[in-house]
Amino acid sequence: MELQTDKKTIQHSIPLDILDDLSSRFIINVPEEERQDLVRICFQIELAHWFYLDFYCTEENAGILKSCGMKEFAAHIFQHIPFLRPHASRVDGILEEWREYKQSVPTYGAILLSDDMSHVLLVQSFWAKSSWGFPKGKVNQDEDPCHCAVREVLEETGFDITDLIDKNEYIESVINDQLVRLYIVCGISKGTKFQPRTRNEIKSCEWFSLSDLPSNKKDHTPKLKIGVSANAFFMVLPFVKRLKRWVFEKTQKGCQQNRRQRNKSTGDVDSISKSKTNKQLFQQGLMAEIQAFEEFKLKNTHLPRTKRNEKKPNFKRQLFNGTENKKIVKPPIDETVIEEFTAPSWLNFRFNKKALIECYP
Known part of the structure; x- marks a missing residue:
């Protein structure tokens, strides 16, 4: 196939069925009033070109299809679509005008995440009905990027993010020179009703699980889980990996903060409980010693005064004698042994050498 442009003849071939598919996906549905803006049409041709390279020019079709640049691809589209065919001879000039415009006009939008950051809101365009993307649009002259994002989200979803947007939280990428x-934007309820405010631009707004979105064009996760091919998310692909990483980092940070707060609270409770327990144990121990002393007094009161005043026999402990010379002395059976009261707290008493040393200069 030979394609005439204003500068040279391009020889390339894209099967007609593929051109039909790309045209129906991205260009045929452009409203009549928008078709005269050829620069606007070039943005749709760019999406079709991107789709063609990613999902048609694959390794499986390496011997059948070959990749091509935007200029060659646009020439095919202008020749193939009836309402663009009259402008096919000046494709180069139209593309040059489009590139100048595109480089001077950035695009801003927002990624809306659910309360638990598990789902993301995507919009479906009337112009690309088989594709999903984030709500976004081109900035107006002298317009602040945040204001542009708020305006575009409001136009495409009917939801106002003015009080939710953080100018420091964003993902940025340069896609085809733009x-x-x-x-x-986090914390959006999945029960929110979205109603686009523009006509013939947004067909639908739906929540998609972040885990179902493809991380690359060969990822079959969405096809297996929700029955939608990965190529339906080709406008989302450049942001999925970074978005998942951002959510993971935020989730981990939140878990660590909650853990620190929980540990701090638990520590306070443990400290209070421990102090109460020690106090209770001390009181219980003291009461036990008092009770034991009272029982000791009661036990020895019935003895004769002489017996109470008698000293306990003194038995010497032969520590260094052999066992053969050791005599075991037992008190007479008829003697009454008078017990000596010793409190457990005194038995456990120990001098703190370090504390005593510190008391003296």
Whole structure:
């Protein structure tokens, strides 16, 4: 196939069925009033070109299809679509005008995450009905990036993120020479009703599980889990890995903070409980010693005065004599042994040598 442009003849071939598919996905549905803006049409052709390279020019089709640049691809599209065919001879000039415009106009939007950061809101365009993306749009002249993101989200979803957006939380990427910045907005209820405010631009707004989104074009996760091919998320792909990493880091940070707070609270409770326990144990021990002393007094009161005043026999302990010379002396059977009261607290008493030394200069 030979394609005439204003500078040269391009020889390339894209099967007609593929051109039909790409045209129906991205260009045919453009409203009549928008078709005269060829620069706007070039943005749709760019999406179709990106889709063609990612999902048609694969390793499996290496011997059948070959990749091509934006200029060659646009020439095919202008020749293939009837309402663009009259402008096919000046494709180069149209693309140059489009590139100048694109480089000067960044795109801003937002990634809306659910309360538990497990789901993300995606919008489906009327112009690309088989594709899903984040709500975003081009900035107006002298417009602040955050304001642009708020405006675009409000237009495409009907939801106002003015009080939720953080200008320091965003994912930014340069895609085909155009800056795209998406602010990350958390805490959106999945029960929120979304109603696009623009006509013929957004077809649907739906929540998608973040774990179901593909991390690359060969990821079959969405096809297996929700029955949607990975190519339906080709406008989301450049941001999925970084978004998942951002959510993971935020989740881990939140868990660590909760753990520290929980440990601190538990420590306070343990400290209080421990102090109460020690106090209770001391009181219980003291009462036990008093009770033991009272029992000791009662036990020895019935003895004759002479017996109470008698000293306990003194038995010497022969520590260094052999066992053969050791005599075991037992008190007479008829003698009454008078016990000596010793409190457990005194038995456990120990001098603190370090504390005593510190008392003296």
